[in-house]
Amino acid sequence: MKKLKKLCFFTFLIVSVVLAGCQNNKSNAVEDGTLTIWSTWMTPSPTVKSYEESPFHQNLEKESGVKLKWQFPTEGSDWSQAFNLMLSEKQLPDLIYYGWMGVADKYINEGAIRDLTKDIEEKAPNYWKFLNEHPEFDRAMKTDDGKYYMFGFFREQPYQASYMGPMIRQDWLEEQNLSMPENIADWTKTIEIFHEKYGAQLTFQTGWRMSPGFAGAFDAHGSFDTRYFIDKNGQVQLAQAQPEWRNYMAWFNDLYKKNLIDPDFATIDDQGVKTKASQDKTGATIMNAGTLLAMNTDATTNETGAEWVGAPYPNQADGTKSASIFTEDLYNAQGIAISTSLPEEELDEAFKFLDWAYTEEGMQYWNFGKEGESWEMVDGQPTFTDLITENKLGKDEAIALYTGNWLSGQGVQLSRFIEQRLDEPSFNASNSWSDGQEEAIDSIFPAAVSMTSEERKEASNLENTINTYVKEHALKFVTGEESLDKFDDFVKELNNQGLERLLEIRQAAYERYLKR
The missing domain is CATH 3.40.190.10 (Periplasmic binding protein-like II)
Structure with missing residues (x-):
């Protein structure tokens, strides 16, 4: 019995010391005010x-x-x-x-x-x-x-949130006596000439770099990944369910049929884009200002003569500004x-x-x-x-x-910092990409919108299915594996998968955000 009491005492003592250590263990054992x-x-x-x-x-x-x-x-x-x-x-x-x-x-x-x-x-x-x-x-x-x-x-400044956009070979434009493209017709012509003269193709990765990509030229708001936006009536919409997006995909499909789009577009990553740029396999892409700087640095180091510059987002056919550009809150x-x-x-x-x-x-x-x-x-x-x-x-x-x-x-993040970090072409690119930002930023679905735990769970389940469906069919529309004549069926299936309910959830969350 004495041995049992002694064992219990020592067990109690050890546990007490451990607990005391845990209680005194201020945030991962830092005790000196750190x-x-x-x-x-x-x-x-x-x-x-x-x-x-x-x-x-x-x-x-x-x-x-x-x-x-x-x-x-x-x-x-x-x-x-x-x-x-x-x-x-x-x-x-x-x-x-x-x-x-x-x-x-x-x-x-x-x-x-x-x-x-x-x-x-x-x-x-x-x-x-x-x-x-x-x-x-x-x-x-x-x-x-x-x-x-x-x-x-x-x-500090709005242009800092528009750090990504179209990039083009300025030296090729000059060699072919081409002006900077202003609308989608100009871009199509330029891409065709770059392909004819240099064997180059439009290269891009289909993720967030192309969100929205060239969509704004068609009054659309998204490319390959699902993208939600606020329409002019204050309603949350899915970009890929709009007829304007169909027209955007039709443009891509036309380029694809003419062999003007890099065949690796569905799988290529940032490094792949930069590699193809260094090999003169592309003269137009969509990337960020830091990449533009890196590509020009690489061209200078290797004495290739390449001169990349930022290009403005293409206007719509009637001359109005792009409806949607890359910009963040x-x-x-x-x-x-x-x-x-x-x-x-x-x-x-x-x-x-x-x-x-x-x-x-x-x-x-x-x-x-x-x-x-x-x-x-x-x-x-x-x-x-x-x-x-x-x-x-x-x-x-x-x-x-x-x-x-x-x-x-x-x-x-101060504007003065950005001015000094980027070289002149990259800084000018950011300013060029932000043209029309005031109009475009009103269509952004704010990142600060929050859902209740129940809404998050329901929305997540719906988004998992819808996101996959959108990405798969966007690629099929571009390659022609799926005819754009079936676009209405595509939208119908989105609604069958719960799109209307998902938009209701996002709308309710957005309206709560506005009331904060």
Whole structure:
């Protein structure tokens, strides 16, 4: 009996120690006031081994005055799986950077992240001021029932959200005495001549690069992947169910029959497009400004003479602007939330760090790095030093090493940063692509729209079937495997698969968003 009591005592002692350790284990064993932060973005440059060797991450601690321990998903891992695995831990990181938009209410209700509403005005005055000055951003940063849930990432100027569009070989245009194409008839003629003279074809990948692609020239709003838009009456519609989309597919089908479309279009990826560009197998495509820069850099290095420039989205046949261009909301779906694992007494430190990004000092650091090192003030403008512009790693890699908002980060991505990151052709391309953006942006289905858990479940089931059906038939319409005479049957089948119900769900969610 004594042995049994002694065994029970030691068992109790061990369990007590373990439990005490768990209770004292502040967010993954950091006890010295350091905040842990888990992020899918903001990873260190691959030129360093870890964030401890990253100039941006280390200087961020010094400049903000807050100690940080960074955690990132394993390289090459699926971010959604990594996120779910992280959420399964009993002790969450203090700060979590993720795509909360549209699903924040779920994670607040489940007790994973904090509702920031009662603290945000007092503890984050700079962020609060910023949201009040930008009502469209304020609406996006809260749930349908008015709960603030994250510190967002925003773009300063509209053109920054139109960073993708048509690209064309300027040197070929000049050699063939062609003007920059303005409408779809011009594009067709140019593609035909490029094929005749150079053996080149229109090359593109069918994913988000072609969303909407050239659709706006036909008053359509999507290409191969399902795309929802807001029509002129404020109603949510599916682009692929509209007669204008049928006309768009008919144009593609005509090009395909004439061998003017790259036969690999259904499977090619970004690297494949760049490879074909370097081999003079394409003289027209749709990609982003960063790719345009890379393709011109490659052409200069290899002395091929290729000169890629951005081309405006083609006008409609009657001369009016394209009905739909690639543009995003000026806010990102990702941002930093505060987890419920953060002790109440350390909440002020978290707010201090997050709010700092919306100060002038913080914005400059996130965009340009440390003053006197990677940038200095020249004629009243933050200007990158030779450490960035003449770095042996290359300018883009140096930007990734020393700054934070080069892709997606925190606070506001400043226009001045974009001006310096891109070369002149790439910067001009972004401005060209954004022409007509004010009209097109009104048709975007906002990323900040959120559904209830019941709506999400029902919509997800419907979308899984509809998305596959749309993509398969879009490809068939282009290749002629499916006749466009059967377009009405295609739409009928979409409705049989629940499209009308899906649009009802999205419409209800959109109207709640407008009432925030």
